[in-house]
Amino acid sequence: MKVHLFAILMAVNATFITACNAEPKNHTAPKQEILMNQSAIVLQINNQTFDLQLENNETATAFANLLPLDLAMDDHLNNEKFATLPKSLPTNDQKIGRIQIGDVLLWQGDTVVIFYESFDSNYRYTKIGKIRQTDDLKNVLGRGTAQVKWGNP
Template sequence: MNKPCFLLLCLVANGLFPVYAITPGQTEKENPMTINMSINQQTYEISLSDTAAAKAFVEQLPLTLNMEELNGNEKFADLAHSLPTRQSRPGALHAGDLMLYGHQTLVLFYETFQTSYSYTPIGKVIAPEGLKKAVGDKNIAVHFYRD
């Protein structure tokens, strides 16, 4: 077989049998990044959102925040540094949602309810059962960390 025919055959074969590389982004979507949150010696795993804010939050870990009670459905604390935002109105917030309000306020929701406020997603507690009891109705210390 001469060289031009061989090259043509290779090009045709490449079109019929493409090779795909797995990029790091694809791997992260299949196995989302997780962090841990500890409240009163109880640990919760958080699946992080695929947002710049979540990635920037992870860079601040480990981090312990004194979170204040608000409205009987959430705890909040201001972060030392602003995070990038991409706010949206979720409509419903769910127990276990971890959100950024504005550029610097981290909010942990422990009740499900409707809202008209805008937030940037950070992550979700994978198994939020018992979260309401763990956070109680007072201000609490919450420790966020990676394994």
């Protein structure tokens, strides 16, 4: 009888010790992922605001995770502004064919490009997104370097 009582007490004691030593569960909320099919970010170009509709891809997600950014973007060939990013992003380069005004593309993994002219191209880029309001984009970007702030205020 004493042996059975001792065995029962040991089993109950082991249960309590195991429960007390169990690691607490992490009840923090998981990091919220950006819903890329609906995501837009705000760009401020020379103090004028534009909306950038992001692509639904790994590159756009990685780009959004860099924000906010404040980039001095240089002109190239009188049709685009470009700046080097602080780190390389995943790529899925494709021949775009026809570049449209307002396209925001990634060049060679670490350079973001805003196009303010439409033209045909044989170059390969990865899509990041498209600026929605393009009517005054060329004038706002201006000549020379443009200061572009990326990210929701």
